Amino acid sequence: IWSHVPPAPEDAILGLTLAYEADSHPLKVNLGVGAYRDDDGAPVVLPSVREAERRLLQSRLGMEYLPVAGDARFRYNALRMALCSLDDDSAREAYGTFHESQLPPAATVQTLSGTGALRLAAEFLRRFAPRTDSAASTSTSPSVVCLPQPTWSNHPSVFRDAGLPTMSYRYYDGQRRTVDIDGMLHDLVYRAPPHSVVLLHACAHNPTGTDLNRQQWQRVLEVFAERRRDLLALFDMAYQGFATGDADRDAAAVRSFVRALSAGGEHGCAGRVLLAQSFSKNFGVYGHRVGALTLFTEDDAAAAAVESQLKLIARPMYSNPPLHGARLVNTVLEDAALTQQWRQDVRQMADRIRQMRAQLRQLLEASLPTQNHHPSTWSPITDQVGMFCYSGLQPEQVDRLRREFHVYLTRDGRISMAGVTRANVAYLAHALATVTDP
C-alpha cells in the first residue's frame, strides 16, 4: 500500500554528514554540521554541564513526566538568561539588561529545543496572529512570515509545514559582504504586508555570520515601533554567547526590542515580540532538546491565556518536553560558581573559533601573494561571527572541494568553523586556495 510513496530528498545539512562518514580518505574534513568540535575535531561536553550532570546523578531524581508547559524553574531560567544579566554587574546595563524584579509580562514554555520553539510559535501564530487583510476586503489570510535572505535552511519548512505563507526580505549583500540594511528596511516597510511576522536572528546569523550593528538594530526597531505596520518580531536565538563569547552582549538586540515593545514600553505596542531560544549550542546539549518559546504580552492576563493556548497546542503534538536537559541547564544557572564556569566554557568555544578564523585567513592570504585578489577577499572570514563563515564559494567550487579534497560543506559556501582545527587548517587553506585560483 505504500508503493506510491516517493523517497524524500535527504536534508541538505544532515545528508552531508552521511556522505562525509562514508568517505574513507584520511584527510577528510566535515565543515557541514553546526555542532561545536574541539581542536581534535571531537564533540564536546562542557565542563559546567558535566559537573551539573554529576550533581544530578548524585541526587537520584525521579523520572516523572514534566507538565505540558515544561519545568517551571527552567522556564524562568530561560527567560532570565535572555533578559537579565547572569552576573550582578551593573556594567551590564550596556546590554539592555533587565532586573529580575522588572521582567515584562510574558508566557514562556519549554520546547523541543529551538526548532520546537519555532514550530510551536508557528502553530500559535496560525491560530491567533492578526490576519493580513486581503485586497478582497472581507477575506483574510494567515499572517505572512518574512525570512531573511539567506537564512537557516530549515526555517522555510518549519513555517510552511505549519501552514503559514513565507516571503523573503533582503538581508545579506553578497557583493559588498555586509548586511543590506537599506534593502532590509525597504522590504520591511514596503513589501511585508501589515501584521507580518518578521523572523530575526538574534545574533550570529546563520548562515552569513553577519549581524546588524547597534545603529542598524535601532533603525529596524523603529519600523516595528511604527503602529501603522503592526509587524511582529520573532527572534530566533540559537547562539546566545557564540557571537561575542558573552551571553549578555549577544542578547542586546532582543532586550532592546523587548524593552521598547513590551508593556510599559515607550511605543505603546506591547506584545509584538516572540522569542525562540535554543540551548543546543551554548550548553552543548544538542541531543537533549532544550529550548523555550516566550511570547511577550501586554499584561499578565494575556500571558496566562497565551500560555494556556500553547499548552493546548503542545499536548496533542508531543504531550510534554524532555526532562534531563532542562535539569542540566537549571543546575548550571541556579549556581553562581557553575554559571561562571559556563560563561568561561562558552567564551572558550567562541575564542577557539575566532582563533581558527584568524589562522585560516592568514594562511589563505599568505598562499596567494601573486594573485590579483582584492585584499578584502578573505576578510569576511574574520569579520563574520559565530559558528559559520559564509565564504562566497560558488557551488562548483564546493563540489570541487568535496571531489578533490574530501572537504564537505553546503553548496551555498557556508563553512562551519567548528570543524576547523589546528591540524586541518593548513590543508583547508590549501584546498580553498586551489579551488578559488582564478
Ligand code: PMP
Ligand atoms: N535556529 C537556527 C538559526 C539554527 O541554526 C538552529 C540550529 N542549527 C536552530 C534554530 C535550532 O536548533 P535546535 O533545534 O537544535 O535547537
